[in-house]
Amino acid sequence: xxxxxxxxxxxxxxxxxxxGSFANVVITRLPEMLMRHWRHEAxxxxxxxxxxxxxxxxxxxxxxxxxxxxxxAWHDNIPLIGWVKRRGRCANCHTRISLQYPLVELSSGVLAxxxxxxxxxxxxxxxxxxxxxxxxxxxxxxxxxxxxxxVLTLPLLWAGLVYQLLFQPYLLTNAVVGAMLxxxxxxxxxxxxxxxxxxxxxxxxxFKLLAALGAWLGWSFLPLLLLLSAGMGAVVGVVAxxxxxRLRGAPLxxxxxxxxxxxxxxxxGHDLIALYLSFFPGV
Numbered sequence: 001x002x003x004x005x006x007x008x009x010x011x012x013x014x015x016x017x018x019x020g021s022f023a024n025v026v027i028t029r030l031p032e033m034l035m036r037h038w039r040h041e042a043x044x045x046x047x048x049x050x051x052x053x054x055x056x057x058x059x060x061x062x063x064x065x066x067x068x069x070x071x072x073a074w075h076d077n078i079p080l081i082g083w084v085k086r087r088g089r090c091a092n093c094h095t096r097i098s099l100q101y102p103l104v105e106l107s108s109g110v111l112a113x114x115x116x117x118x119x120x121x122x123x124x125x126x127x128x129x130x131x132x133x134x135x136x137x138x139x140x141x142x143x144x145x146x147x148x149x150x151v152l153t154l155p156l157l158w159a160g161l162v163y164q165l166l167f168q169p170y171l172l173t174n175a176v177v178g179a180m181l182x183x184x185x186x187x188x189x190x191x192x193x194x195x196x197x198x199x200x201x202x203x204x205x206x207f208k209l210l211a212a213l214g215a216w217l218g219w220s221f222l223p224l225l226l227l228l229s230a231g232m233g234a235v236v237g238v239v240a241x242x243x244x245x246r247l248r249g250a251p252l253x254x255x256x257x258x259x260x261x262x263x264x265x266x267x268x269g270h271d272l273i274a275l276y277l278s279f280f281p282g283v
Contacts, residue, residue, distance in 0.1 A: 004116055012121070016112025016129075017079035020105035023137050027104065029058055030152075031145045068093035079105040100140065107136055111263075118267060127163045128266055131156060131216060135259040138209065142255030148205025153212055160215030171218055178214030181222055183207045206254050213262045221265050224276050228261035229254065 004012070043049070062071045070092040076082040083102045090097060111132045119125035134156050142148050157179060164175040186207045193201040213225055233254060241248045264272060 004121075008121070009113060009116070012116045013109045013113045016109035017105050019112070019133060020108025020136075021077065021079045023108055023133055024101050024104050025058060025063065026137050027100070027140045027144070030149060031141060031147055033057065034147070034149060034151075065090040065092060065095060067095040079109075104136065104140060108133055111136070114267060124163075124167050127159065127167075131159065131163075131266060132263055135262050139256040139259035142205070142253040142259075146203070146251070146253050148203065148209055148255050150205075150208065153205060153208040157208065157212035157215050160212055160217075163216065174218035174220065175215045178217060178219035178222060179211045180214075181219050182214030182225075183211035185222065185226070186210050202254050206258065209255055209258050213258065213265070216262070217265050217269060221269060221273070224269075224272060225258070225261045225265060227276075228264060228272075229257040232260060233257040 063077060064071045068090065070090070072082075073091065076086055076091055080102050083097060086097070088097050088099070088102075089095065112129055115125050115129045115132065119128060134152055138148055138152055138156075141152075161172070161175055161179070164172045186202065190200065190202055190207070193199070210222075210225065214222055217225070233252060236257070237252050240252070241250075
């Protein structure tokens with residue numbers, strides 16, 4: 001574990017909060033951008049007139065209230081402080097602002113500080129932090145929309161292989177096999193479940209996300225990743241359906257649990273493997 005001065009820790013945490021604010025922009029806008037692109041492709045395929053949609057991307061327009069569409073002032077966009085200052089409501093129409101925004105910012109700040117404490121401040125830890133924030137974005141998008149966009153999962157996979165090539169080249173083969181097996185395991189489960197029940201148990205984005213985690217962690221971590229993610233998913237699913245009857249029978253996205261398991265293994269993987277193997281002393 002690395003030691004940080006108080007001032008360095010504060011700077012790292014503040015940078016993490018700011019990147020969390022940007023993560024909120026991606027979480028909010030990327031699914032809408034994809035939906036517009038898919039609608040455009042569908043209309044083009046059917047030779048229908050194109051929609052005259054306003055310019056919309058990650059950078060523009062400025063952040064605004066989703067209800068009154070009033071641009072948000074810069075001082076209300078300050079991570080955590082802006083939300084607390086307005087008591088979680090729009091300054092113009094007083095519509096309640098989702099807790100997602102401060103929680104994502106806080107999570108990003110905590111992740112930045114945790115990575116810096118565990119790994120130090122270097123290029124390797126920057127890669128790991130970027131992977132953690134990408135997992136955060138994917139988890140929230142999947143929770144909100146049941147989507148795991150290729151534009152995030154595939155770069156995460158390639159970044160994992162680049163990370164191994166740069167910092168752990170002796171584990172590159174392990175990572176390539178991990179990516180292949182990660183995809184194949186969930187792909188096989190998907191088809192087994194579909195042929196048995198006639199239903200789809202998960203989406204292709206889950207295959208790609210586990211493949212990406214396999215690239216970052218290697219094939220040896222796949223059993224632990226699946227155990228942690230499936231275990232958390234089962235517990236949350238039982239609790240949610242017991243406490244909220246309206247959720248009974250509703251699908252539960254698997255991506256957030258894969259992301260949580262990925263964080264745990266990226267940040268404390270070797271300790272978890274040691275704990276995992278302690279239950280199987282003969283292995």
